[in-house]
Amino acid sequence: xxxxxxxxxxxxxxxxxxxxxxxxxxxxxxxxxxxxxxxxxxxxxxxxxxxxxxxxxxxxxxxxxxxxxxxxxxxxxxxxxxxxxxxxxxxxxxxxxxxxxxxxxxxxxxxxxxxxxxxxxxxxxxxxxxxxxxxxxxxxxxxxxxxxxxxxx
Amino acid sequence: xxxxxxxxxxxxxxxxxxxxxxxxxxxxxxxxxxxxxxxxxxxxxxxxxxxxxxxxxxxxxxxxxxxxxxxxxxxxxxxxxxxxxxxxxxxxxxxxxxxxxxxxxxxxxxxxxxxxxxxxxxxxxxxxxxxxxxxxxxxxxxxxxxxxxxxxxxxxxxxxxxxxxxxxxxxxxxxxxxxxxxxxxxxxxxxxxxxxxxxxxxxxxxxxxxxxxxxxxxxxxxxxxxxxxxxxxxxxxxxxxxxxxxxxxxxxxxxxxxxxxxxxxxxxxxxxxxxxxxxxxxxxxxxxxxxxxxxxxxxxxxxxxxxxxxxxxxxxxxxxxxxxxxxxxxxxxxxxxxxxxxxxxxxxxxxxxxxxxxxxxxxxxxxxxxxxxxxxxxxxxxxxxxxxxxxxxxxxxxxxxxxxxxxxxxxxxxxxxxxxxxxxxxxxxxxxxxxxxxxxxxxxxxxxxxxxxxxxxxxxxxxxxxxxxxxxxxxxxxxxxxxxxxxxxxxxxxxxxxxxxxxxxxxxxxxxxxxxxxxxxxxxxxxxxxxxxxxxxxxxxxxxxxxxxxxxxxxxxxxxxxxxxxxxxxxxxxxxxxxxxxxxxxxxxxxxxxxxxxxxxxxxxxxxxxxxxxxxxxxxxxxxxxxxxxxxxxxxxxxxxxxxxxxxxxxxxxxxxxxxxxxxxxxxxxxxxxxxxxxxxxxxxxxxxxxxxxxxxxxxxxxxxxxxxxxxxxxxxxxxxxxxxxxxxxxxxxxxxxxxxxxxxxxxxxxxxxxxxxxxxxxxxxxxxxxx
Numbered sequence: 001x002x003x004x005x006x007x008x009x010x011x012x013x014x015x016x017x018x019x020x021x022x023x024x025x026x027x028x029x030x031x032x033x034x035x036x037x038x039x040x041x042x043x044x045x046x047x048x049x050x051x052x053x054x055x056x057x058x059x060x061x062x063x064x065x066x067x068x069x070x071x072x073x074x075x076x077x078x079x080x081x082x083x084x085x086x087x088x089x090x091x092x093x094x095x096x097x098x099x100x101x102x103x104x105x106x107x108x109x110x111x112x113x114x115x116x117x118x119x120x121x122x123x124x125x126x127x128x129x130x131x132x133x134x135x136x137x138x139x140x141x142x143x144x145x146x147x148x149x150x151x152x153x
Numbered sequence: 154x155x156x157x158x159x160x161x162x163x164x165x166x167x168x169x170x171x172x173x174x175x176x177x178x179x180x181x182x183x184x185x186x187x188x189x190x191x192x193x194x195x196x197x198x199x200x201x202x203x204x205x206x207x208x209x210x211x212x213x214x215x216x217x218x219x220x221x222x223x224x225x226x227x228x229x230x231x232x233x234x235x236x237x238x239x240x241x242x243x244x245x246x247x248x249x250x251x252x253x254x255x256x257x258x259x260x261x262x263x264x265x266x267x268x269x270x271x272x273x274x275x276x277x278x279x280x281x282x283x284x285x286x287x288x289x290x291x292x293x294x295x296x297x298x299x300x301x302x303x304x305x306x307x308x309x310x311x312x313x314x315x316x317x318x319x320x321x322x323x324x325x326x327x328x329x330x331x332x333x334x335x336x337x338x339x340x341x342x343x344x345x346x347x348x349x350x351x352x353x354x355x356x357x358x359x360x361x362x363x364x365x366x367x368x369x370x371x372x373x374x375x376x377x378x379x380x381x382x383x384x385x386x387x388x389x390x391x392x393x394x395x396x397x398x399x400x401x402x403x404x405x406x407x408x409x410x411x412x413x414x415x416x417x418x419x420x421x422x423x424x425x426x427x428x429x430x431x432x433x434x435x436x437x438x439x440x441x442x443x444x445x446x447x448x449x450x451x452x453x454x455x456x457x458x459x460x461x462x463x464x465x466x467x468x469x470x471x472x473x474x475x476x477x478x479x480x481x482x483x484x485x486x487x488x489x490x491x492x493x494x495x496x497x498x499x500x501x502x503x504x505x506x507x508x509x510x511x512x513x514x515x516x517x518x519x520x521x522x523x524x525x526x527x528x529x530x531x532x533x534x535x536x537x538x539x540x541x542x543x544x545x546x547x548x549x550x551x552x553x554x555x556x557x558x559x560x561x562x563x564x565x566x567x568x569x570x571x572x573x574x575x576x577x578x579x580x581x582x583x584x585x586x587x588x589x590x591x592x593x594x595x596x597x598x599x600x601x602x603x604x605x606x607x608x609x610x611x612x613x614x615x616x617x618x619x620x621x622x623x624x625x626x627x628x629x630x631x632x633x634x635x636x637x638x639x640x641x642x643x644x645x646x647x648x649x650x651x652x653x654x655x656x657x658x659x660x661x662x663x664x665x666x667x668x669x670x671x672x673x674x675x676x677x678x679x680x681x682x683x684x685x686x687x688x689x690x691x692x693x694x695x696x697x698x699x700x701x702x703x704x705x706x707x708x709x710x711x712x713x714x715x716x717x718x719x720x721x722x723x724x725x726x727x728x729x730x731x732x733x734x735x736x737x738x739x740x741x742x743x744x745x746x747x748x749x750x751x752x753x754x755x756x757x758x759x760x761x762x763x764x765x766x767x768x769x770x771x772x773x774x775x776x777x778x779x780x781x782x783x784x785x786x787x788x789x790x791x792x793x794x795x796x797x798x799x800x801x802x803x804x805x806x807x808x809x810x811x812x813x814x815x816x817x818x819x820x821x822x823x824x825x826x827x828x829x830x831x832x833x834x835x836x837x838x839x840x841x842x843x844x845x846x847x848x849x850x851x852x853x854x855x856x857x858x859x860x861x862x863x864x865x866x867x868x869x870x871x872x873x874x875x876x877x878x879x880x881x882x883x884x885x886x887x888x889x890x891x892x893x894x895x896x897x898x899x900x901x902x903x904x905x906x907x908x909x910x911x912x913x914x915x916x917x918x919x920x921x922x923x924x925x
Binding site: 036038039040072080084091092095096099127130135136139 | 440863
């Protein structure tokens, strides 16, 4: 079947199988920042935005995406320069496999804070990001960078 | 120091964060055959019949491999230096399957779905055998896991497969039995005997194991793999497939974490064989379930510790009796076992007697292999828990007991010479050791004096503090070799070519910093290319905390040579002798200030006009010793007496890693290691079904720490300088993981008097121990 999606700002038409997951289709279509890591919707490495809200692309059937807007790390990286600098200057990127998914999540979090939906404090930020697992950094370097980027005191 | 001891961002940071396609699966050819593995549903069985004809007949199926289609050549997948200290007890595919998840067949097909369908069409008739699932009953069990006669060790490792023993090791210093006997009779002496167990922790690197292979235009085999050891992969694939090393190229792209789990070969041999046979690119990406069920775990252990000490706290003897579960294959069996001794026993170097007896048994479990800590963490949990118990028995503060007995700068331990990794070690006088300062500083930061045994209560919750100390190594002395090549470009920048393998730790960056420091140039002028067996010089790989020390020293040697070369060539250009000029990183200048030439000008003329030549320098390094980094860790926990749940409130770790080449990256190593250690201590439970199937085979059942589980953490590096290291550096990769299990167990005891001797420290264990 064919679906039309607005991916990182431009409309594309994809030929998919009804049983395809969004993650696999995204990778097939060249959006390789989206990572496959856990197969159970547990790790956050495949996080994308669907209509502006974070979603696990491994747990969404691509067929349900017809007419929707999808944003991957490739689509927001240029807007997230300050975030990338903050993370890099902490040395917290490490292996990088969880980084694009986390960046998408931080992008969404910043919007939620701006809209007053999430409190701008350490606990709320940690809770919002709890689904993004990292095995290298122990999270603390990431958090130093994220708090700095979001202006969490 | 201008370029080291400086927190520059990782060279690959921006590319990685924005999600550039740089990992194995991202760069695999789009037309790769997709490889899937049929895995054993039985813990132990013999394949009576296997019929792949229906699978092979399917549209889109290119090839099916069973044990009948692969060379029968025993190997080890361990990914260690050659000759390996692991037994050659594995075949690419075998008629026996030895754990649930063992390889039965491989399918290569046009796409994933076809490959998965084809797996279902392979008909296998098994003769199910009685598995060995309790490692304490493995030795001499009537079920022999490796009955085949064509397996062998490279040298004596205590290999006795007919008794299910993969390796064994014994050593003794002093007459330990006599010391214990006398101590037991002596009223001024105590003896403590305790037994501990540790679990089969999983690495859970975020990127699953992945590899692909293709045949290049010259007919050579190219393997791209998420490996920690590209040169070992090349050697082992060559050995098992009979393809000369010259016809194999192995490339490691960016990889998504390893922690030891990618030291071994998992998949490379299969994709190589498929690409070789079909002449088509073939890729194999493990599912998370396969990573759990069919790669490696940490070696589970039973650890008996006996300590003898005088009443005033002088340790007289340490005795280890160790039983290690290596699962179905003996990879890293002997070496992890020996590290349990060699990376813990020297901490208490003033004893009269030491004995180590260990056996590594085969079972029908997921194979164990290398994992950060590599035996030391199991031993550390046992020894440092026992030290805490001894302190209580003696009525001495655990901090004071450590201070009375620890190793100090300028001292040695006979263990260094006796126990190496798989063979004898090397003598070593400790040139840098700030362990005493680390203990004192840690006690101060956690406020030990006001917290130990105070058991502060808040409703049903009680607080406690605990501590543990650790040492590790910096590479494997006299075995690990690394090398580096530096070449000057015509703009005055340098290519640094290194075999070393960056797993995401930032080693490419710190090696560039070391090169820059030794050359006197900026790190920005060093362009790093690593881990490609065609283009970079040899390196044993990223394991045993070796990269900063061993590869770093190789880079230092190459950079010092390059600096000398620049001064010589610069002097020649100026018509002077090398003694008459100096180089400040940009300009070669006469010391009397009369003449100068910039590095860029020099490089340009050497390439295009005058006395034309390439300026290039190499360096190799083998560690003559393996200087240990040290850590003293103090934790404060809060135990809920109604549920047994343990929360770590504060984590203080004071480390001696020599010079931190990049303090930010070193800090992340220490923090990341600590959180993995906390995971092993508290959350990462491993469960098997009665028939030997791993139940904790995904991230819903196997719990790694999330960001809410991470305590307030104080990491501090003490001023320390290791004279044999590059600019004073030792290792940092593993030392951080060793202390959490014992420190937390000791803190739980301090809080509620429950002594947990079996990891992980789950709420139910604490709860029931409190009720005792």
